[in-house]
Amino acid sequence: MIRSLREVDFGRFLELARGESWSCDEAELAAFLAVLPDGCLVLEQRARPVGFVMAYRHERSAWIGNFIVDPAWRGSGLGTRLLEALLDRLDVLVPTVYLNAAPAATKLYRQHGFRPLGSVSRWQLRSSKDGAAPARGEEHLAGLLALDERCWSDRRDRLLRTLISGRYVLHDGHSGSYLAFGRVADHVAIGPFEMTEPSPAAARRVLERALGAATSIAGDTRILIDVPDACPAARAAVRSLGGIPISGTICMRRGAPVPIDFTRIGSFASMGSKG
Ligand SMILES: CC(C)(COP(=O)(O)OP(=O)(O)OC[C@H]1O[C@@H](n2cnc3c(N)ncnc32)[C@H](O)[C@@H]1OP(=O)(O)O)[C@@H](O)C(=O)NCCC(=O)NCCS
Numbered sequence: 001m002i003r004s005l006r007e008v009d010f011g012r013f014l015e016l017a018r019g020e021s022w023s024c025d026e027a028e029l030a031a032f033l034a035v036l037p038d039g040c041l042v043l044e045q046r047a048r049p050v051g052f053v054m055a056y057r058h059e060r061s062a063w064i065g066n067f068i069v070d071p072a073w074r075g076s077g078l079g080t081r082l083l084e085a086l087l088d089r090l091d092v093l094v095p096t097v098y099l100n101a102a103p104a105a106t107k108l109y110r111q112h113g114f115r116p117l118g119s120v121s122r123w124q125l126r127s128s129k130d131g132a133a134p135a136r137g138e139e140h141l142a143g144l145l146a147l148d149e150r151c152w153s154d155r156r157d158r159l160l161r162t163l164i165s166g167r168y169v170l171h172d173g174h175s176g177s178y179l180a181f182g183r184v185a186d187h188v189a190i191g192p193f194e195m196t197e198p199s200p201a202a203a204r205r206v207l208e209r210a211l212g213a214a215t216s217i218a219g220d221t222r223i224l225i226d227v228p229d230a231c232p233a234a235r236a237a238v239r240s241l242g243g244i245p246i247s248g249t250i251c252m253r254r255g256a257p258v259p260i261d262f263t264r265i266g267s268f269a270s271m272g273s274k275g
Contacts, residue, residue: 002085005033005040005054012049016068023224023271024066025185031162031274032056032066038089043082045073053082055090055097056274059155061258062090064099065273083112087254095256100226100249100273114252118230118262122271123243125223131212137169137180144169144178147194151265152275153258159274160192168217170209175202177266179210181223184271188214190225193266195233203237203266211241226268234266 005013010029017024032040032054039055039062050070056063064086069079090097100120101109137144141164149155167182176196181188190210195202214223225243227234228251269275 001044002041002082003044004037005029005042005052007033009042009049009052013052013066013068016052016070017066019071020068022066023184023187023189027166028184028270029054029066035158036062039086041082041086043069043078045078051078051082053086055086056159057093058159058275060094061096061098061154061275062094063273063275064090064097065270067099067105079108083108087112091255096258097254098275099252100268101252102249106250106252109252109254112254114254117251117253117260118228120226120228120249120251120268121235121245122224122226122247122249123238124246125207125211125225125238125241125243126220127211127215127223129212130215131209133216134168134170134181134213137164137167140164140169140171140178143171143176144180144192144194147176147178147196147264148192151194151261153260156269156275159269163192163269168213170206170213172202172206172209175199175206177202177206179206179266180269181210181214183218187222187224188218189271190223191267191271192269193225193234195264195266198231198233198264198266200233200236200240203233204240207234207237207241224271226271228262228265228268230262231266232263237266
C-alpha cells in the first residue's frame with residue numbers, strides 16, 4: 001500500500017537513511033512535508049513502512065529526494081512502484097523534475113525519462129582554525145534570491161527562505177558570492193553557495209571564511225559540500241583547502257529543458273535533494 005508520509009514516520013525514515021550515511025534530519029523531512037504533502041510517499045508491507053520517496057516543489061520544477069527502500073526489500077519492484085506513483089503526481093504540477101542520482105540508481109531513472117545533466121561530488125572538509133562568528137542569513141536574502149534565479153532559471157524562494165532561516169550566510173562583495181551553512185545531524189552542511197563572478201580565488205576566499213565560521217558554531221567537525229563538477233571555481237577551491245571527495249551523484253532531469261548556469265553554482269542548496 002502506498003500512502004502519504006506522516007510525522008510519526010520520520011524515525012523509521014531516519015533509521016534507513018543512517019544506513020546509507022545520508023545527510024538528513026527531522027527539519028529536512030518537515031520541510032518536504034510542509035511544501036508538498038502529496039509528494040511525500042510511504043510504501044508499506046505488512047503494515048510496516050519499507051519505502052519512502054519525497055518531492056520538493058519550486059515555481060517551475062520539482063526535486064525528488066529521500067528515495068529509499070529497506071535493504072531487505074530491494075530489488076523486488078517496490079522502488080519502481082513508489083517512483084511511478086510520485087511521477088504521476090508531479091507530471092500534472094510542473095514541467096521539469098530533477099534529482100541527484102546515486103550511480104547504482106541511474107538505470108532506473110533513465111527508464112523513467114531522466115537524462116544526465118552532470119556529475120556532482122560530495123567533498124568533506126575540516127577546519128580546526130576558529131573564525132569569526134557568522135551572522136544570521138536574513139540580511140542577504142534578497143541578493144541570494146536574485147542570484148539563485150539567475151543560476152537556476154526558476155524561483156526557489158520557499159526553499160531558500162526556509163534554509164536561510166536556520167542557517168548562517170556569508171557574503172563576498174567582490175565576487176557577489178553568497179554561501180550558507182548550518183549544522184545538520186553530526187556535521188555542518190554548506191549550501192547554497194553561488195557566485196556572480198566565479199573564480200577559484202573568490203570561491204576559496206568565501207569557503208575559507210566558512211570553514212572558520214563553521215568551527216566557531218560547531219567545533220572541529222566534518223563539513224560537507226555537494227559541488228557540481230561543472231563549477232571549476234568551487235572544485236579548485238575545495239581541493240586547495242584540503243577537501244576529500246567522499247561520494248558522487250549524477251544530477252538528472254526529466255521533462256522540459258531549462259538553462260542552468262552550473263559555473264556559478266558552487267554547491268547545491270540542500271543535501272536532501274531539494275535542489
Ligand atoms: C534505489 C532504490 C530506492 C530502488 O528500490 P528497489 O525497490 O530496489 O527498486 P526496484 O526493485 O523497483 O528495482 C528497480 C531498479 O533499481 C535498481 N536497484 C535494484 N536494487 C538495487 C540496490 N540494491 N541498490 C541500488 N539500486 C538497485 C536496479 O537498477 C533495478 O532495476 P533492474 O531490476 O532492472 O536492474 C533502492 O535500491 C535503495 O533504497 N537504494 C539505496 C538508496 C538509494 O541509492 N536511493 C536512491 C538515491 S538517488
